[in-house]
Amino acid sequence: MRALVIGGDGYCGWATALYLSERGYEVGIVDSLVRRHWDLQLGVDTLTPIAPIQHRVARWKELTGRSMDLYIGDITDYPFLQETMKRFAPDAIVHFGEQRSAPFSMIDREHAVLTQVNNIVGTLNLLYAIRELCPECHLVKLGTMGEYGTPNIDIEEGYITVQHNGREDRLPYPKQPGSYYHLSKVHDSHNIHFACKIWGVRATDLNQGVVYGVLTDQTALDDILVNRLDYDGVFGTALNRFCIQAAIGYPLTVYGTGGQKRSFLDIRDTVRCIEIAIANPAEKGEFRVFNQFTEQFNIMELAQMVKHVGAGIGLRVEIQHLENPRVEKEEHYYNAKNTQLRSLGLVPHCLSDSLLDSLVHFAIRYKDRVDKTQILPQVTWR
């Protein structure tokens, strides 16, 4: 089975490409490498020194004998996408190839427009390419749990059955995203749903929670295969950033009260969820939505866990509440469903002291690379 991983040079994409390759899939990687360019523009960098994608792919081949096809280009360039689809002929497309940072999208008008145009046009192009060149191909699209926002009712998986004035319908779950980035994912979901309806595209929208961790069995094999790990105010996400802050003796930066509750998963579960989605494709014309996370925490709970683990290894970890740069509820109801991936075989890696301990130790190994001036949030929603 042939799986094309778009955004295969990124944090989730690289781990997924290696995992699928290891599991016997024929893997193609598509990446424009623009994320590395944005890092340069913003003056930020991954904690870990990541090798060029060409070296990564070559090293994987040396170590395992498994080769992966590499297509450097941008899916917003339709002729490039057509040529890639013709040459690789995928059975499944895993689409990580989007601008994925909420703060990046909120920097200014230009970044908001860049994010929405890049993500929407890339996904529209993919839908047209599937229709034109491989209509049976299964699109596995990365969405985000942030599409739902924080409604005062349970969050279902993509759809909700509504009773109203004596009638009933199963409708798309209402979306209340919290940034221009999250909005772009909502727009994608609506566009894909429509393409499934009119063209019979088979698609799975994976509304993923916040991913933490860095090592998978594959990326841990060799330094050249190491994954990126972001800690800066633009691309760094809560739990990974806390572990790095603990490692370097920087206070854990909690935005507001820290009562914001979100969904989380280990990167080892991300790669497994992708495999489950590919191995169990959506029906023709089906727009299937899975909520891809394993546990829910609020931000203060995570900070306390990291502080506790840090104390266990002799680190003095402080927690600092910053004025919240985002516009979001800090105390709210939150209860999301995630039964579908479990019922298809996902066995979660739950968050544990030992995972946090190893992540902090991993961060300590690279702590001399940290640029402390990049940690605080500099982008505000207002």
Next chain:
Amino acid sequence: MRALVIGGDGYCGWATALYLSERGYEVGIVDSLVRRHWDLQLGVDTLTPIAPIQHRVARWKELTGRSMDLYIGDITDYPFLQETMKRFAPDAIVHFGEQRSAPFSMIDREHAVLTQVNNIVGTLNLLYAIRELCPECHLVKLGTMGEYGTPNIDIEEGYITVQHNGREDRLPYPKQPGSYYHLSKVHDSHNIHFACKIWGVRATDLNQGVVYGVLTDQTALDDILVNRLDYDGVFGTALNRFCIQAAIGYPLTVYGTGGQKRSFLDIRDTVRCIEIAIANPAEKGEFRVFNQFTEQFNIMELAQMVKHVGAGIGLRVEIQHLENPRVEKEEHYYNAKNTQLRSLGLVPHCLSDSLLDSLVHFAIRYKDRVDKTQILPQVTWR
């Protein structure tokens, strides 16, 4: 009070600009004139010969003494938009400035991408310009009833209160749009809602039904002020197109069974609804949604009415069922609410034989301009 009408050279925009000017508003018109360019590209034309916008504005001044400011440019060009906003300093912005045809958006990938990028970027630019230059300004944005699709429950105005697992919330009404154009309006709605939340923008989203009719008290004053009237397969909409078909002895083209039920309003009510929205601005931070229509019909009902009126003036009108070029339900539940504009003072012009009679006679006057090769739908959804 100063009202900037974006898309003021278009069918609804031109009628609105004149109406507001007549009612004593200081009116500015913004238009890129790209719609006239698209007509040229597609080889289609309005039934009525419309004067250049500069002549239209000059004639209005001659006849009424009222001047309107004219800004020729594209709101996707941010420096142009900034300059326009600074010079005109609007109290209200009426935003008609979008690609507004479903078939146009479905021509091919390029037109889908053009529609979504044009509409989304224009609206994002407006939101940033309001935030930057006139944060108190009221944005009156044209959406469409097509954002809702045809759910099996009543369609509310923008929001729905959902009970679920013993809890309750008022949520954005779920959207199931039926073309890449309709999707672009859904994307706009989500983006505007977010801007209201984070920046305190005041906005009214007018989910308008299908507009019919051509004359308003103002556009009827003079031939130079005449409004456009589209009958072609791309820009022509159901009822207007039927009247023109009756006038020239062309069968009324009903797509599929004609059981598709939709919301409609007279263009004289469009202009009044805009005035009502402007005169009763949304609160700071409020994303207000009105359903802007007066009556609901299915397509066969409209065809039968036109056939009946045609017979009364000696025209032999046939009804022809075409294979439906769209993907849509032809038999379905449809019941939409429209109480808010009524409660603010809208007194509808209901569809009548006399309106249809005058519309058919109006079409007869221009019937030599009809290009019959442009009537049939040439764009299919599949």
